[in-house]
Amino acid sequence: MPRYDAPIRDMQFILHDFLSLQNYSNLPGFEDATPDLIDAILEESGKFAKDVLAPLNMVGDTQGCIRNNDGSVKTPDGFKQAYSQMVENGWPLLSKTPEMGGQGLPHILQMACSEMTSSANMAFGMYPGLTAGAYEALMEGGSDELKQKYGPNMAAAKWAGTMNLTEPQCGTDLGLIKTKAVAQGDSSYKITGQKIWISGGEQDLTENIIHLVLARIEGAPDGIRGISLFVVPKFIVNDDGSLGARNLATCGGLEEKMGIHGNATCVMNFDGASGWLVGEENKGMRTMFVMMNQARLGVGLQGLSQAEVAYQNAVDFAQDRLQMRSLKGPVAPDKPADPIIVHPDVRRMLMDQKAFIEGARAFAYWTALFGDLQHKSPDEKIRESAEDYMALMTPVIKAFLTDRGHKMTNEAQQVLGGSGFTKEWGLEQFVRDCRITLIYEGTNGIQALDLVGRKLAANGGRAVFRFFAEMDDFIGSNSDDADMAPFIEGLTLAKTQLQEGTTWLMQNGMSDFNNAGAGSTDYLQLFGLTALGYIWSKMAKVAFEKRGDDPYYDDKITTGKYYMARVLPETGSHLAKLKTGAEPVMALAADRF
């Protein structure tokens, strides 16, 4: 069975050294987040992930979820107990607002804990993960009454939350939603329709499930402008907070799928279920996007999390497995063969993984900090730039971290050779579980379109130009630092290429939208590679400063150099592909495929 040990040292480096959280102690929530508290939280969360969640990961995959004839769903053995323990320990409350019973700590801490949960047991982690997303949407769009009614229990994850968007005829294109809502004259609506692929739509972990459902109010405009958001609890919540009647929101079936078997993927039937409007009529998408944006960061983190746990097990295997001699002569002459970690091609795979994981983690956490600043900074300028960055980076984190995370999880599997293909080593499960991250919460292609079509152009390109300026500043102020030369050189080239790609898109994407569409995925890759190049350069700078007795910092520099030399050069081919424009992509007639 695979193991998982939370990468606490790396998280500490990011939170303490790289992001210097201690410098934000003037912000609400941050004042309590002392280095000691952060370390204690990481430690405890890591233990829970390792001891409680990780051992259930393979159980969840093997057993899956079972739908009983009455529509109830049984989660895998041990999930219920682990879930209760998680709630009792108060993990979901970490970063929730004190008004809802939360501890009010920075979101970035919750993010670190979420990464651990996902690495240890991704299918399990989706239950509290989606609950947190639904909670945020309710906090953003719901009336005070709704917030009071559902907020505290959802904050604590005593009640779960779900997102009900997809219908058989629409996933990406939510304007095609058919689910209907009919006002009952008493602030409630009757919701009727079918939703599919609803993660955690039914389960036996929580006493209530709060579905957030997109539906169309009778007489609403066609398309996306006629979509409203409703809260539809599994059990009606009485005014005193007690649970009342079973609502007509039931699980009609479970999806059979490639992975995340421990999470129940439900067909949800709403048969005149009682629902309450969240926010304004026909403005449901606005609130749903709050949830989706949070979920997209979470999904990016899932991609990273699978790469991390896969990497750990690949390293173990590479250290233990004896096969062939080093190309430079025996390293372990007393053994029948050398451990395969001596082989450069095995080392290449492990370094690819390590360089991605550490860079991606720092990138994700760096972005998550903007999520905190966006809400908590007293400085309007900082709030604005934080919001800009969150918007700009969200599709990149979702798509780049899952796309590369999946590649790296596959590469970890590859390190194990035949053992990687067998169930017992667990690597193949990580690959299967990870695969969904490239698809849900908007496929990676949709993320690329979001980046190119919306995020680049927003506010006249303010966010991306700010990002370029920030990189230019960094390059300028480190150009005389000999230690930093390999970083500055690589970053300068990548940044120039990203800028060239951006300019190309701005010039050619408007005259022919297909140019933007055809180049979107390559642009996102170019962006992600460059962003990680920047983050690695910044981490190296810190590591050079902190360098001393702790070899951790030397390793950080070594890994960063690997990234610059052996990963970042991929930018060139993405730029070349992008600049072909739509012509080669669209030249073949649609009926000639």
Next chain:
Amino acid sequence: MPRYDAPIRDMQFILHDFLSLQNYSNLPGFEDATPDLIDAILEESGKFAKDVLAPLNMVGDTQGCIRNNDGSVKTPDGFKQAYSQMVENGWPLLSKTPEMGGQGLPHILQMACSEMTSSANMAFGMYPGLTAGAYEALMEGGSDELKQKYGPNMAAAKWAGTMNLTEPQCGTDLGLIKTKAVAQGDSSYKITGQKIWISGGEQDLTENIIHLVLARIEGAPDGIRGISLFVVPKFIVNDDGSLGARNLATCGGLEEKMGIHGNATCVMNFDGASGWLVGEENKGMRTMFVMMNQARLGVGLQGLSQAEVAYQNAVDFAQDRLQMRSLKGPVAPDKPADPIIVHPDVRRMLMDQKAFIEGARAFAYWTALFGDLQHKSPDEKIRESAEDYMALMTPVIKAFLTDRGHKMTNEAQQVLGGSGFTKEWGLEQFVRDCRITLIYEGTNGIQALDLVGRKLAANGGRAVFRFFAEMDDFIGSNSDDADMAPFIEGLTLAKTQLQEGTTWLMQNGMSDFNNAGAGSTDYLQLFGLTALGYIWSKMAKVAFEKRGDDPYYDDKITTGKYYMARVLPETGSHLAKLKTGAEPVMALAADRF
């Protein structure tokens, strides 16, 4: 359920137009392979794949193989019947030598049929595929007695064959094999040991199973120089050809794995089983390599085959699924949304797949033709160059076609969005089944080492220099052809980069073997990309010549241009990575991962 239709038109283009098989009618076997016969074979083989094998693919995945308490193994429902039908129709005999009852047709035809079998049902195809490999090894290394005893039934696949190499302590490093062979003084040996991951080690499809087993004869030298090859039948074959006693070669268990569930992956226990030496004592690896080389081409083809069937189903989905409007305005205004094939990013994914598949198929068949020429050409020069090319291209086909095939299968899955992750659409099975192709018959990392460490240097680099010269000739003789300009331009750059990478390896790989190891995978990718660029250029040349009423040729040119513009530019980053040498790869201490 997914569909499969054999890509007969594309195979015809390759066999008739591109490779002009009709020009080889002076060679034995080829004289019978008239265009009409080839077309008839492709047609019939395609029907069998579509109607009989494809419908069993998902059954095989769902049911898997079951080991009964007595050690017998039940294959999935329908496999036995389909297998019998395959044998009755004589498919396995197509290219076998007439002395063993075969039809003696070119191997390249068998290759086309194998591709169909693999696309339709990869797990099923492994049974006859490995049988053909074992047969070839026996033909290469076995005595006349062994050939007569086992040859005809194996040629017809009435008896199956297996490869028994791996043991718990060794996969790649066969020098560590412990399985023992003790001479009995009567030409037989007693074989004792355990083999793992034996595909088709036990099944209920054939009346006998002929295991080829690597073992160490008592007193043999240590390591790879003390390995001998034995034939170990499940049932002892009497001198009159009838079946005798059950041999002590039994299935001790089935492996639980990520995919190819329809194929029984067995732990094989040899408990003093009777075996007969194939070839000379301690020279087992030489013969086994015959089998492995054939198997490696077959595995490359499997990678391609999964990409092909996945692509077909992705195209269907993209044509049918209505979601969002074209970026340039509605294409199907009468429908609620446009088919997703209008979207450039969907088109990009499909073009990636198409350009890979058609290029890879032509590359594999082009190489397979050398397999025929190597044995059948009366011209010693041609035989030599054919053998050189086979040796050089085998690791590239194995690793490049499976690596990219897996990527493309994943990309096809991605086209389906959420549906791609569900079992019912079948794409996720293609991804899981395809995953093993990067691992077995020597991981792709091992293929890269074989290419860099053995194949490049063989005969002073004769093969690779011949390949460069061939490309130079092609470039030279087409440099004035305006139609060919986009091909010649791209090919010239790629060839220059490949040559630069080759020179770099020759200069730096000898002084430090780790430089060769660290660059091997990038070199193989660079090689594969360039080889496909060459093949695409050659195909385009043919298509320009044949161009007329049939839009097939225009599509071929369009797809080739896509390859040159949007795939081939990846060569640059592989060269850059290769040229960093081992330093960044090996810099981190082994215990610091």
